[in-house]
Amino acid sequence: MKKIIALLFVFQLIFCSLMAQSLPPVDKSPMDMSYYPVNYPVLKIQDKATEPLAARVVYSRPQKAGRTIFGGLVKYGEVWRMGANEATEIEFFKPVKIDGKKVAKGRYSLFAIVNENSWTMILNKDTDTWGSFKYDAKKDLLRTTVPVQKTDSPLESLVIGFEKSATGCNLLVAWDTVKIALPISL
Amino acid sequence: MRLTSCFLASCFLLFSCRNGKEDNTPVADSLKTKDSPVVSRTERPAANPYATVDVSPMDMIYYPVDYPKLKMTHTASQPPMARVIYSRPHLQGRHIFHEVLKYDEPWRLGANEATELMLYKEAMIQDKKIKAGRYTLYCIPHKENWTVAINATIDTWGLEPDSTRDVARFVVPVKQTQNNLEYFTMVFEQDKQSANLLMAWDDVEVRLPFRF
Numbered sequence: 336m337k338k339i340i341a342l343l344f345v346f347q348l349i350f351c352s353l354m355a356q357s358l359p360p361v362d363k364s365p366m367d368m369s370y371y372p373v374n375y376p377v378l379k380i381q382d383k384a385t386e387p388l389a390a391r392v393v394y395s396r397p398q399k400a401g402r403t404i405f406g407g408l409v410k411y412g413e414v415w416r417m418g419a420n421e422a423t424e425i426e427f428f429k430p431v432k433i434d435g436k437k438v439a440k441g442r443y444s445l446f447a448i449v450n451e452n453s454w455t456m457i458l459n460k461d462t463d464t465w466g467s468f469k470y471d472a473k474k475d476l477l478r479t480t481v482p483v484q485k486t487d488s489p490l491e492s493l494v495i496g497f498e499k500s501a502t503g504c505n506l507l508v509a510w511d512t513v514k515i516a517l518p519i520s521l
Numbered sequence: 522m523r524l525t526s527c528f529l530a531s532c533f534l535l536f537s538c539r540n541g542k543e544d545n546t547p548v549a550d551s552l553k554t555k556d557s558p559v560v561s562r563t564e565r566p567a568a569n570p571y572a573t574v575d576v577s578p579m580d581m582i583y584y585p586v587d588y589p590k591l592k593m594t595h596t597a598s599q600p601p602m603a604r605v606i607y608s609r610p611h612l613q614g615r616h617i618f619h620e621v622l623k624y625d626e627p628w629r630l631g632a633n634e635a636t637e638l639m640l641y642k643e644a645m646i647q648d649k650k651i652k653a654g655r656y657t658l659y660c661i662p663h664k665e666n667w668t669v670a671i672n673a674t675i676d677t678w679g680l681e682p683d684s685t686r687d688v689a690r691f692v693v694p695v696k697q698t699q700n701n702l703e704y705f706t707m708v709f710e711q712d713k714q715s716a717n718l719l720m721a722w723d724d725v726e727v728r729l730p731f732r733f
Contacts, residue, residue, distance in 0.1 A: 365578030
């Protein structure tokens with residue numbers, strides 16, 4: 336009897352794991368979302384939003400996991416998808432300006448070419464794609480270079496978010512001991 | 522140096538606001554719902570001062586299924602038609618009914634931000650035409666069926682959906698399964714010429730049919 340129960344248990348385990356495999360597992364690099372105004376959805380339900388919705392980033396968050404990130408995992412001078420899995424997406428809900436260039440409202444993919452002291456930020460018109468594996472420079476809307484800043488302690492997970500600035504907001508990207516700020520005029 | 526510390530401090534302040542997500546700030550406390558985690562959030566090895574990784578991670582699904590990968594491999598035979606962005610709460614030893622969800626009470630079909638459905642083109646959902654655009658999704662689970670609602674309030678937090686902004690409601694049957702799915706899971710399934718939006722958690726599944 337005990338054997339039968341044990342066998343049934345094993346079958347059930349196998350069955351469950353098979354079932355579980357047929358549906359997508361939780362990603363190793365979980366997706367996340369950032370808004371400007373910062374935390375807009377929460378402000379919205381609390382009726383505390385004082386500025387209209389301007390921008391949103393949807394990205395996945397790889398982890399450092401003991402690795403050297405910049406100059407190691409992310410090679411200097413190469414296009415990096417600034418995320419994981421699906422290409423990192425930025426959506427503007429109104430026309431904005433980046434580095435003096437007009438950017439129409441809409442969805443874009445974000446990439447970066449990382450160097451030791453500066454990053455070239457790339458806004459690309461090809462959306463709904465995977466990573467930067469088929470990155471096509473011909474679909475770039477703009478490129479702009481921003482300086483690298485160092486953080487005090489290493490960040491385990493990549494983070495992308497926004498902060499308010501005098502002329503609108505900055506897109507912040509930080510991972511490991513590096514961070515950058517991309518100014519966006521609203 | 523002073524500037525740097527000012528910058529860091531302001532970053533910290535700004536991002537700590539954002540931690541309303543599954544965090545233990547006062548904002549988050551007021552937002553905690555029945556699908557909030559029962560364990561405390563931790564991140565190894567050091568806390569992220571900007572934005573903690575969510576206990577209920579976000580995920581994204583497309584129709585055609587896996588569209589971004591098809592696009593990357595140049596095997597996409599049609600343009601994207603639908604996308605859902607949702608967060609994935611997990612059971613953590615609880616049973617979906619009634620330890621996480623209650624029958625007849627609205628549920629945001631996810632966690633954190635309201636679950637978003639984007640239609641790239643007009644779709645027939647069950648028997649109703651829904652225009653292209655972004656919507657939020659929520660449901661009202663019952664024992665035998667779920668009511669799934671498409672709502673016009675977008676870019677919002679998932680709590681307290683405003684039913685006066687519902688665009689359409691659909692009743693779909695519940696299927697009891699032998700599964701014990703830890704994470705809430707949404708996926709588009711190909712079904713002949715149409716698609717089903719599968720919503721599955723624990724031992725319960727519902728499917729909402731889409732045609733494009």
